[in-house]
Amino acid sequence: MTTAAVIVAAGRGTRAGGDVPKQWRSLGARLVGEYSVATLTNHPDVAHVVVVVHPDDLAFAQGLGWTCVTGGASRRDSVVNGLEALAGKGVTKVLIHDIARPGLTDQVIDDVIAALDTHQGAAPALPVVDALWIGADGIVNGTQARDGLYRAQTPQGFHYDAILSAHRTHGQDAADDVEVARAAGMTVAITAGSEDNFKITHPQDFARAARLLETGMDIRLGNGYDVHAFEEGDHVILCGVKVPHTKALKGHSDADVGMHAITDAIYGALAEGDIGRHFPPSDMQWKGAASEIFLKHAVDLATSKGFTISNVDCTLICERPKVGPHADAMMEALSAIMGIAKDRISVKATTSERLGFTGREEGIASIATATLVKL
Numbered sequence: 283m284t285t286a287a288v289i290v291a292a293g294r295g296t297r298a299g300g301d302v303p304k305q306w307r308s309l310g311a312r313l314v315g316e317y318s319v320a321t322l323t324n325h326p327d328v329a330h331v332v333v334v335v336h337p338d339d340l341a342f343a344q345g346l347g348w349t350c351v352t353g354g355a356s357r358r359d360s361v362v363n364g365l366e367a368l369a370g371k372g373v374t375k376v377l378i379h380d381i382a383r384p385g386l387t388d389q390v391i392d393d394v395i396a397a398l399d400t401h402q403g404a405a406p407a408l409p410v411v412d413a414l415w416i417g418a419d420g421i422v423n424g425t426q427a428r429d430g431l432y433r434a435q436t437p438q439g440f441h442y443d444a445i446l447s448a449h450r451t452h453g454q455d456a457a458d459d460v461e462v463a464r465a466a467g468m469t470v471a472i473t474a475g476s477e478d479n480f481k482i483t484h485p486q487d488f489a490r491a492a493r494l495l496e497t498g499m500d501i502r503l504g505n506g507y508d509v510h511a512f513e514e515g516d517h518v519i520l521c522g523v524k525v526p527h528t529k530a531l532k533g534h535s536d537a538d539v540g541m542h543a544i545t546d547a548i549y550g551a552l553a554e555g556d557i558g559r560h561f562p563p564s565d566m567q568w569k570g571a572a573s574e575i576f577l578k579h580a581v582d583l584a585t586s587k588g589f590t591i592s593n594v595d596c597t598l599i600c601e602r603p604k605v606g607p608h609a610d611a612m613m614e615a616l617s618a619i620m621g622i623a624k625d626r627i628s629v630k631a632t633t634s635e636r637l638g639f640t641g642r643e644e645g646i647a648s649i650a651t652a653t654l655v656k657l
């Protein structure tokens with residue numbers, strides 16, 4: 283059994299308003315669209331994820347590391363393109379999901395996948411609990427029995443060959459993929475939906491999604507501190523940038539004191555020890571190593587545990603060299619290594635007013651803080 287996911291993201295989000303389509307707006311530390319893509323990509327039972335995007339967004343979405351195809355004029359057209367892109371990959375079950383539902387949970391996915399063992403289709407939904415009225419011009423002029431009525435969600439799951447064939451032959455638009463499946467004679471089971479798995483549709487839904495993140499998120503703060511002594515030399519490496527100086531920094535690796543503090547801050551937030559634990563100084567293979575190896579390892583470890591690095595703040599403590607003229611290049615270098623936006627990285631410096639070992643220019647110290655977020 284191979285399960286894949288098609289995430290439709292080619293809509294323009296006209297009802298949600300804003301300068302960019304809703305899936306590209308910020309929500310906490312990420313974009314709206316990144317949440318459900320991450321949830322499905324990290325799900326142990328999902329082998330392939332295809333994101334269907336508008337042609338104008340293709341380069342941007344690919345830049346996020348997603349596997350993408352372009353969508354069509356309607357949601358159903360986009361679904362068809364996503365399903366066709368999975369042909370030949372041995373997919374047996376497929377989950378079709380709206381990118382605009384960032385609150386998707388593993389439990390919702392698990393229930394849909396499990397139900398596909400006994401049904402051709404399965405989709406999450408919530409029973410309607412409020413009374414239903416029929417109204418016109420602001421006046422109630424009838425009621426509608428709510429028994430047996432459900433609010434449909436995604437991901438809607440199907441046997442892959444059956445839903446591909448159903449979509450290929452469905453000659454008209456449809457509210458969702460369950461409608462297409464049923465029109466082809468497939469039975470669709472109802473699985474448990476989640477109030478958190480709502481679709482961002484209108485402007486006020488962003489505030490609801492933000493509240494949801496605040497209650498469910500795991501926020502970690504870590505700090506790092508490092509010191510390297512000066513020795514003979516003509517430059518130092520600070521936060522990935524070569525800075526000319528009258529001395530060099532002494533160390534087993536390239537002695538990038540700033541990058542070491544940031545790396546330790548990330549390990550600290552993860553409760554994963556420090557650089558020395560992952561890259562022992564007794565191990566000769568790290569002699570003279572570029573410190574970006576250590577930083578990348580810490581970032582990858584955070585990612586593998588489901589965390590996003592929200593920001594890092596690093597202070598270099600030295601009389602000389604002057605850091606200010608190089609700070610922008612340092613933030614640029616760290617941004618490239620860590621894969622996070624430059625405006626989430628701060629590099630600054632202070633002297634110690636000629637006090638202590640930094641004041642006597644015997645070495646450079648650095649402190650750093652990192653915030654990690656898991657939703």
Ligand SMILES: Nc1ccn([C@@H]2O[C@H](COP(=O)(O)OP(=O)(O)OP(=O)(O)O)[C@@H](O)[C@H]2O)c(=O)n1
Binds near residue numbers: 293360380
């Ligand atoms: N041509 C389209 C239209 C919609 N969708 C996707 O279908 C999902 C559900 O649609 P909806 O909430 O209606 O999104 P939009 O079409 O973007 O919103 P609006 O109708 O307000 O423009 C969204 O993930 C949307 O990106 C799509 O992939 N291709």
Ligand SMILES: C[C@](O)(CO)[C@H](O)COP(=O)(O)O
Binds near residue numbers: 436458459
């Ligand atoms: C598929 C769907 O999310 C099920 O609730 C919904 O029908 C798609 O959203 P739209 O607003 O109808 O485009």
